[in-house]
Amino acid sequence: MTTYSLPLSKRKRAVKTRPPRDALFIAAACALGLIVLVAVAAAVIPFAGDPARIVGPRLSPPSAAYPFGTDALGRSVLARLLEGTRTTLVLSTLAVVCTAVISVILGLVAGYAGGWAREVIMRLSDVLYSFPSIVLAILIAAVVGPGQAAVLSSIVLVTVPLMTRMVSAAAMSVAKRDFVTTAKISGVSAPVILFRHLLPNVSGTIAVQGTYALSVGILVEGGLSFLGYGVQPPRSSLGLLIQEGGSYMLQAPWLLFAPAAVLVVAILSINLIGDTMRDRLDPRETRSLV
Amino acid sequence: MMSASHPDTDTAPVLELREVSVAFTSGAGAKRRTVRAMNAVTLEVAPGETLGLVGESGSGKTTTASVALGLKRPDSGEVLLLGEPFTRSRRANAGKLQAVLQHPHWSLNPRRKVGESVREPLTVARRDLSRSEQRQRVTEMLEQVGLNPAFAERYPHELSGGQRQRVSVARALVTEPRFIVFDEAVSALDVAVQMQILALIRELQAEHRFGALFISHDLGAVERVADRVAVLFRGDLVETASTEEFFRNPQHPYSQTLLEAL
Ligand SMILES: Nc1ncnc2c1ncn2[C@@H]1O[C@H](COP(=O)(O)OP(=O)(O)OP(=O)(O)O)[C@@H](O)[C@H]1O
Ligand SMILES: [Mg+2]
Numbered sequence: 001m002t003t004y005s006l007p008l009s010k011r012k013r014a015v016k017t018r019p020p021r022d023a024l025f026i027a028a029a030c031a032l033g034l035i036v037l038v039a040v041a042a043a044v045i046p047f048a049g050d051p052a053r054i055v056g057p058r059l060s061p062p063s064a065a066y067p068f069g070t071d072a073l074g075r076s077v078l079a080r081l082l083e084g085t086r087t088t089l090v091l092s093t094l095a096v097v098c099t100a101v102i103s104v105i106l107g108l109v110a111g112y113a114g115g116w117a118r119e120v121i122m123r124l125s126d127v128l129y130s131f132p133s134i135v136l137a138i139l140i141a142a143v144v145g146p147g148q149a150a151v152l153s154s155i156v157l158v159t160v161p162l163m164t165r166m167v168s169a170a171a172m173s174v175a176k177r178d179f180v181t182t183a184k185i186s187g188v189s190a191p192v193i194l195f196r197h198l199l200p201n202v203s204g205t206i207a208v209q210g211t212y213a214l215s216v217g218i219l220v221e222g223g224l225s226f227l228g229y230g231v232q233p234p235r236s237s238l239g240l241l242i243q244e245g246g247s248y249m250l251q252a253p254w255l256l257f258a259p260a261a262v263l264v265v266a267i268l269s270i271n272l273i274g275d276t277m278r279d280r281l282d283p284r285e286t287r288s289l290v
Numbered sequence: 291m292m293s294a295s296h297p298d299t300d301t302a303p304v305l306e307l308r309e310v311s312v313a314f315t316s317g318a319g320a321k322r323r324t325v326r327a328m329n330a331v332t333l334e335v336a337p338g339e340t341l342g343l344v345g346e347s348g349s350g351k352t353t354t355a356s357v358a359l360g361l362k363r364p365d366s367g368e369v370l371l372l373g374e375p376f377t378r379s380r381r382a383n384a385g386k387l388q389a390v391l392q393h394p395h396w397s398l399n400p401r402r403k404v405g406e407s408v409r410e411p412l413t414v415a416r417r418d419l420s421r422s423e424q425r426q427r428v429t430e431m432l433e434q435v436g437l438n439p440a441f442a443e444r445y446p447h448e449l450s451g452g453q454r455q456r457v458s459v460a461r462a463l464v465t466e467p468r469f470i471v472f473d474e475a476v477s478a479l480d481v482a483v484q485m486q487i488l489a490l491i492r493e494l495q496a497e498h499r500f501g502a503l504f505i506s507h508d509l510g511a512v513e514r515v516a517d518r519v520a521v522l523f524r525g526d527l528v529e530t531a532s533t534e535e536f537f538r539n540p541q542h543p544y545s546q547t548l549l550e551a552l
Contacts (some may be wrong), residue, residue, distance in 0.1 A: 092399070156425035165325060179396065179399045181391060185359050185389050186415070187414040189381070196402075197399050200401035201399070
C-alpha cells in the first residue's frame with residue numbers, strides 16, 4: 001500500500017533525471033517554438049516581404065538577395081514559406097481545438113454513461129476511424145468544396161475518433177473510482193460529476209492526444225493541399241508549397257526542400273513532445289489504475 | 291424479523307431490504323452465465339445500530355451495498371430508505387445516506403483539495419448554507435475525525451491511507467446522514483490504524499445515531515463494531531444474530547466454518 005503514496009513531486013523528479021529524453025524534449029520544444037515564433041512574427045512585422053509580390057527572376061536559387069530563392073512566378077520563397085507555415089499551423093490548431101471540444105464531450109459522456117450512449121458513440125467513431133484519413137479528407141473536400149473549410153473539417157473528422165476513444169477509456173476508468181460513486185450517492189448531478197471529477201482526471205490524456213492530433217492535422221493539411229483540395233493559391237500552406245516544389249524538383253530543389261523540412265521538423269517535434277508528456281503522465285495514471 | 295410499521299421514528303428502520311434478488315448475466319451464446327448475487331435477501335438496519343455483513347469473496351456483499359445505496363435497482367423485492375422506496379432522482383435523498391468505500395487511494399479525487407471533497411455533499415444537501423458556513427462545517431467535521439483543520443487545504447496524495455480514510459468518514463458524516471454503508475472501509479489499512487478508525491466510527495455513531503451497514507470479510511473488525519451480524523453465502527442470507535450470540539454460538543454450518551477459519 002505504501003508504494004501508492006509515493007509523493008508526486010518525487011515521481012516527477014525521478015522521471016526528470018533521465019537526461020537523454022530530456023535533451024530531446026528541450027530540442028523539440030525549441031524547434032517547434034522557433035517555427036511558431038518566426039511564422040507568427042512574420043505576420044506582425046513582414047521582415048521577409050510580401051509573399052504575393054513578384055520580387056525577382058523566376059526560379060533563382062538561394063542567394064543574399066533571395067535567402068530561400070524565388071518560385072516559378074518570381075515570388076520570395078521565404079515570404080511564402082512563412083505565410084504557408086502560419087496557415088498550416090493556424091488551421092491545424094483551430095481544428096484540434098474543435099476536435100478537443102467534441103471529443104471531450106463525447107468521450108466523457110460515453111465513459112460515464114456507458115450502456116447504449118457509449119455503444120452509439122463508439123460505433124460512430126469506429127465507422128469514421130475505418131476510413132483511411134486521406135480518403136475521408138477527399139470525401140469531405142468533395143462535399144464542402146476545396147479550400148480552408150475542407151481542411152478544417154477534414155482534420156476534425158480524422159482526429160475525433162481516436163481522441164474520443166482515448167478520452168472515453170480514461171473517463172471510464174475514472175468513473176469506476178470510489179470518489180465518483182460517493183459523489184453520485186451524495187446526489188451530485190451528472191454534469192457536475194463530469195466537469196468536477198472526470199475532466200480534471202483525464203486532462204493528461206486530453207493534452208497528449210491533442211498533440212498527436214495536431215501532428216495528424218498538419219499531415220492532413222499537407223496531403224489535402226498537395227492534392228489540390230486544400231488551401232488554394234495564391235495563398236500558401238506547407239502542403240501547397242510542397243506540391244508546387246514537387247513540379248520543379250530537378251530545376252529548383254530549394255522550392256521543395258524548405259517546406260518539407262519545416263513539415264518534418266514540426267511533426268517530429270510535436271510527436272516527441274507528445275511522447276514525453278505521455279511518459280510523464282503515465283506513472284500517475286497507472287498508479288491510480290492499479 | 292419483518293416490521294411492517296414502526297410508529298416511532300426513533301426506532302423505525304433507516305433501511306429495509308425485503309426479499310431483494312439480483313442476478314447478473316454475463317457472456318453471450320453458449321458461454322452465457324447467470325450469477326445470482328442476492329437471493330430474496332431480507333434485512334433491516336435500525337437507527338444507531340450497526341449491522342455487520344460478512345461472507346466470503348463473491349458472496350454478494352458489495353451488491354447488497356449497491357442496492358441499499360440506491361445505485362442498483364434490484365430485479366425483485368423492495369428497498370426502503372427511511373420507509374420510502376428510492377425515487378429516480380438521487381437528489382431527493384441527498385445527505386440522508388452516505389458511504390465510506392474500500393480503497394483509501396480511490397476514495398478522494400486526487401485533483402481536489404481535501405476540504406472541497408468533504409464539502410461536496412453539503413453543496414447538494416445544504417444549499418441553504420453559505421459557502422463560508424459550509425467551510426465552517428467542514429472544519430468541525432475534520433476536527434471530529436481527529437484531523438487538524440489545516441488538512442482541508444491539502445491534496446489527497448499528501449495524506450496517509452489512514453488519514454484519507456478519516457477524511458472519507460468526515461465526508462460521509464458532514465450531512466448528518468441517517469444511514470451509512472461502510473464497504474471494506476478499513477480492509478486496506480494496517481491493524482493499528484484499523485483499530486483507530488473502528489473506534490472512531492463507534493464514537494461518532496454514539497453521537498450521531500446513524501444506522502450503519504458494515505461490510506467486511508474481516509470478522510475481527512465486525513466483532514468490534516457491529517451490534518448484529520448477517521451472514522451472506524452465495525447470495526443467500528443464511529443467518530442473522532446479535533454479535534455476541536453469533537460469535538458465541540453460530541447457528542448455520544457456513545457461519546461455523548467462517549468462525550473456525552478465524
Ligand atoms: N457488474 C457485474 N456483472 C456481472 N457479475 C457481477 C457484477 N457485479 C458482481 N457480480 C458477481 O456477483 C457476485 C457477487 O459480487 P459482489 O461484488 O457483491 O461480492 P462481494 O461479496 O462484495 O465480494 P468481495 O468480498 O470480493 O468484494 C460475484 O459472483 C460477482 O462476480
Ligand atoms: Mg465487495
